[in-house]
Amino acid sequence: MRSVKTLAVGVLAVLAAYDVSSAGEPKQGGILRIYHRDSPGSASIHEGATYSINVPFMPVYSNLVLFNQHIAQNSLDTIVPELAESWAWSSDNKTLTFKLRHDVKWHDGKPFTSADVKCTFDMLMGKSPQKFRQNPRKSWYELVDDVTTNGDYEASFNLKRPEPALLSLLASGYTPIYPCHVSPAEMRTKPIGTGPFKFVEFKANESIKLVKNPDYFKKGLPYLDGIEFTIIPNRSTAILGFVSGKFDMTFPTEVSIPLLKDVKAQAPNAVCVVEPNNVSTNIIVNSSSPPFDNIDIRRALALALDRKAFISIMFEGQGDIGGTMEPAPAGLWAMPKEMLESIPGYGPDINANREEARKLMQKAGYGPDKHLQIKVSTRNIPVYRDPAIILIDQIKSIYIDGELDVVDTAQWFPKVARKDYALGLNLTGNAVDDPDQSFYENYSCGSERNYTNYCNKDIEKLFDQQSAETDVNKRKKLVWEIDKKLQEDVARPIIFHSRTGTCWQPYVKNITIMSNSSYNGFRYEDVWLDK
Amino acid sequence: MFGYIVRRLALMLVTLIGISIIIFVLLRVVPGNIVDILFDAAGFVDPADKANLEKELGLSDPIVVQYLHWIGGLLRGDLGYSYVSEKPALDEILPRIPITARLAGLALLFSASIGIPLGVISAVRQGTRLDYALRVVSLSGLSLPSFWLGLLILMASVSLFGSMPIFNPNPKTWTEAIAIYCVPAMAVGFRSAALTMRITRSSMLEILRQDYIRTARAKGASESSVNYRHALKNAILPVITVIGIEAAFLIGGLIVTETVFNIPASRGSWSRRCAGAIIRSCRTS
Numbered sequence: 076m077r078s079v080k081t082l083a084v085g086v087l088a089v090l091a092a093y094d095v096s097s098a099g100e101p102k103q104g105g106i107l108r109i110y111h112r113d114s115p116g117s118a119s120i121h122e123g124a125t126y127s128i129n130v131p132f133m134p135v136y137s138n139l140v141l142f143n144q145h146i147a148q149n150s151l152d153t154i155v156p157e158l159a160e161s162w163a164w165s166s167d168n169k170t171l172t173f174k175l176r177h178d179v180k181w182h183d184g185k186p187f188t189s190a191d192v193k194c195t196f197d198m199l200m201g202k203s204p205q206k207f208r209q210n211p212r213k214s215w216y217e218l219v220d221d222v223t224t225n226g227d228y229e230a231s232f233n234l235k236r237p238e239p240a241l242l243s244l245l246a247s248g249y250t251p252i253y254p255c256h257v258s259p260a261e262m263r264t265k266p267i268g269t270g271p272f273k274f275v276e277f278k279a280n281e282s283i284k285l286v287k288n289p290d291y292f293k294k295g296l297p298y299l300d301g302i303e304f305t306i307i308p309n310r311s312t313a314i315l316g317f318v319s320g321k322f323d324m325t326f327p328t329e330v331s332i333p334l335l336k337d338v339k340a341q342a343p344n345a346v347c348v349v350e351p352n353n354v355s356t357n358i359i360v361n362s363s364s365p366p367f368d369n370i371d372i373r374r375a376l377a378l379a380l381d382r383k384a385f386i387s388i389m390f391e392g393q394g395d396i397g398g399t400m401e402p403a404p405a406g407l408w409a410m411p412k413e414m415l416e417s418i419p420g421y422g423p424d425i426n427a428n429r430e431e432a433r434k435l436m437q438k439a440g441y442g443p444d445k446h447l448q449i450k451v452s453t454r455n456i457p458v459y460r461d462p463a464i465i466l467i468d469q470i471k472s473i474y475i476d477g478e479l480d481v482v483d484t485a486q487w488f489p490k491v492a493r494k495d496y497a498l499g500l501n502l503t504g505n506a507v508d509d510p511d512q513s514f515y516e517n518y519s520c521g522s523e524r525n526y527t528n529y530c531n532k533d534i535e536k537l538f539d540q541q542s543a544e545t546d547v548n549k550r551k552k553l554v555w556e557i558d559k560k561l562q563e564d565v566a567r568p569i570i571f572h573s574r575t576g577t578c579w580q581p582y583v584k585n586i587t588i589m590s591n592s593s594y595n596g597f598r599y600e601d602v603w604l605d606k
Numbered sequence: 607m608f609g610y611i612v613r614r615l616a617l618m619l620v621t622l623i624g625i626s627i628i629i630f631v632l633l634r635v636v637p638g639n640i641v642d643i644l645f646d647a648a649g650f651v652d653p654a655d656k657a658n659l660e661k662e663l664g665l666s667d668p669i670v671v672q673y674l675h676w677i678g679g680l681l682r683g684d685l686g687y688s689y690v691s692e693k694p695a696l697d698e699i700l701p702r703i704p705i706t707a708r709l710a711g712l713a714l715l716f717s718a719s720i721g722i723p724l725g726v727i728s729a730v731r732q733g734t735r736l737d738y739a740l741r742v743v744s745l746s747g748l749s750l751p752s753f754w755l756g757l758l759i760l761m762a763s764v765s766l767f768g769s770m771p772i773f774n775p776n777p778k779t780w781t782e783a784i785a786i787y788c789v790p791a792m793a794v795g796f797r798s799a800a801l802t803m804r805i806t807r808s809s810m811l812e813i814l815r816q817d818y819i820r821t822a823r824a825k826g827a828s829e830s831s832v833n834y835r836h837a838l839k840n841a842i843l844p845v846i847t848v849i850g851i852e853a854a855f856l857i858g859g860l861i862v863t864e865t866v867f868n869i870p871a872s873r874g875s876w877s878r879r880c881a882g883a884i885i886r887s888c889r890t891s
Contacts, residue, residue: 114690116643116644116646116690117690208644208655208659209644209645209652209655260692263692264691264692264693277691279688279690279691279698305868306868307868308865309865309866309868311757311760311866312757312760312770312865312866312867312868315760315761315764315770316770318764319763319764319768319769319770320768320769321769321770341764341765483637483638484646485638485642485643485646486637486638486642487646488642488645488646489642489645489656492653523652
């Protein structure tokens with residue numbers, strides 16, 4: 076099995092290399108012009124939970140390790156060193172040690188050392204006197220006891236118990252190393268990194284400009300002189316801008332399937348790809364109060380879903396059905412098809428599923444003469460609102476009359492946190508295709524992003540068991556078991572996993588769109604313009 | 607006289623204070639505040655962190671205290687601090703005012719220079735095919751939302767010329783400079799021009815029926831002299847009043863159109879959200 080995987084990685088690497096060589100010798104210079112879908116709240120990646128921050132600011136920073144930027148499927152096998160020269164696990168798998176590069180300087184000229192690594196993770200773990208205003212991924216490092224340094228060029232992560240997934244979390248675009256000598260407040264507006272591009276300016280609602288870092292530690296890179304993001308929230312204007320040649324690239328994974336057709340019709344030379352992005356559209360059910368405290372009603376809800384209809388209406392068939400983990404082949408941890416179809420509501424006979432759902436509703440006291448009246452809350456953004464409307468239509472068939480309750484986007488998370496909803500339609504993006512990130516963040520008792528307050532101590536034990544498992548195949552089986560159980564418990568019914576498009580002009584070279592995350596592929600150090 | 611001026615000034619002060627209180631309270635009543643927007647980017651809300659930030663920003667104080675802080679700052683020229691850009695709010699607002707003012711001025715100019723002559727022509731040629739055609743154009747101008755017209759202009763521009771006049775802070779040519787301001791100004795000013803035309807037409811029709819116009823004609827004055835020297839001069843007063851009122855509406859219309867043309871004028875993230883909501887609701891309704 077191991078050799079098959081090695082072979083697959085080899086083939087992918089050769090294909091990536093072929094892609095680079097077939098594009099010709101890289102040319103230096105030029106400004107890459109991309110439109111940005113909205114004005115990011117800040118430049119501090121650690122304080123955000125949206126890839127609106129990662130896309131423009133990932134080129135400013137470096138990680139200890141990073142997913143190979145030219146292999147679409149992120150996995151442990153595609154992790155490459157960045158600020159680290161190498162890494163090694165201790166024999167008990169409880170210490171991960173990084174040897175660091177000696178030739179790295181921050182953009183302000185100060186040298187990068189292991190103290191910066193310690194500072195960054197101390198802040199993330201809440202152990203530093205300097206605090207982030209928001210720290211949405213603190214839970215990623217729950218198992219890290221502390222980070223220690225040995226001289227200026229060695230840093231070790233000491234874990235409470237083995238956690239093989241830690242390396243994947245460190246390789247995410249969400250895990251840059253910050254400088255000790257710059258405050259979190261300054262990092263929000265004038266970020267200093269060690270990455271291929273230096274920050275020039277960020278004008279809220281206008282533009283973000285980056286310029287080539289001539290002292291980048293990878294000699295000869297980056298190829299571009301700079302990157303400019305023009306902030307255009309109006310999608311029609313932005314797409315027209317790309318079609319007219321004002322932009323070299325669309326905002327990554329932001330072109331919907333219907334819009335992609337328009338782009339291809341108006342700019343036939345544009346290179347467009349459609350990839351899954353590890354974002355699931357799901358239902359959040361408030362099981363702490365009636366009517367959804369009744370497991371029968373929750374199960375009926377899960378049985379009423381016609382997932383194919385959602386995908387067909389919204390994405391012209393280009394979407395995937397799966398559980399919590401992203402479906403195969405892009406997803407690494409997806410349940411086998413037979414196992415998935417054995418879960419109630421996932422079977423192909425929709426009429427039979429709904430008949431069963433109606434029986435459950437009747438058992439709970441509802442029927443053709445007595446419909447359950449509920450509000451379906453969702454964020455006032457099309458990607459949330461459109462599936463919510465389809466959901467309302469589908470649950471009518473099981474005696475539930477839903478009324479759409481659109482919530483202003485800034486009010487969405489406060490409302491969900493207050494549990495001020497009965498049924499909600501939500502999107503969950505996963506930064507890393509790894510069960511540790513997904514399970515602990517979304518389903519663990521007490522987790523801030525466990526919006527439904529689902530808490531099952533038995534499953535929690537399985538979370539820990541899979542997390543500590545170093546054998547990938549054994550871990551996969553555990554993950555499948557957990558994912559199946561989560562769907563059967565109607566913890567957060569997954570409707571579908573979306574796919575989205577990205578387009579660029581034919582002269583833009585070396586762009587790879589990741590297929591199992593929207594957060595990790597924007598370093599752009601070897602992107603070049605063939606013009 | 608002095609007493610009258612003092613009374614009027616005092617009344618103005620009371621009005622301003624009243625308006626400021628109403629606006630302040632309305633903004634507090636509307637769901638969502640800066641803390642919600644800041645947490646929106648993080649994707650979750652930690653109630654303790656939120657409470658701390660609200661305390662730090664004074665949002666947990668009674669509304670009266672908040673108002674007094676705000677009005678005190680305003681009197682000292684301190685409009686507060688932007689927690690998104692981490693800059694004083696005034697530094698964010700001041701550079702944007704000239705852009706909006708320029709656009710509004712151009713839109714008004716377009717509205718007056720198109721609306722008044724067409725209104726006169728329509729009145730003078732009342733009942734002709736030209737009059738009917740101009741009335742259809744003015745009706746369509748009143749019916750088309752400016753952002754929709756803006757999108758049509760952008761689409762036409764891309765398909766006809768292969769380029770689009772969206773905002774560029776550093777235009778390279780004078781044609782580009784004109785395009786980035788004039789095209790949005792035309793999109794916004796079209797509705798206003800239609801209104802100006804209709805008011806001019808009805809006002810002119812009323813004046814053209816007056817006895818003194820008949821007298822001017824009887825004295826042998828030329829048709830253009832009757833129309834422009836005698837009639838328009840007297841018909842223009844209600845038109846000027848309407849243009850004045852329209853100036854205020856144009857600022858509102860600009861917020862939406864600025865989003866379509868991506869003009870970084872006086873709108874911030876909040877008004878962008880409003881503009882986005884307006885565009886979306888019009889598209890879906």
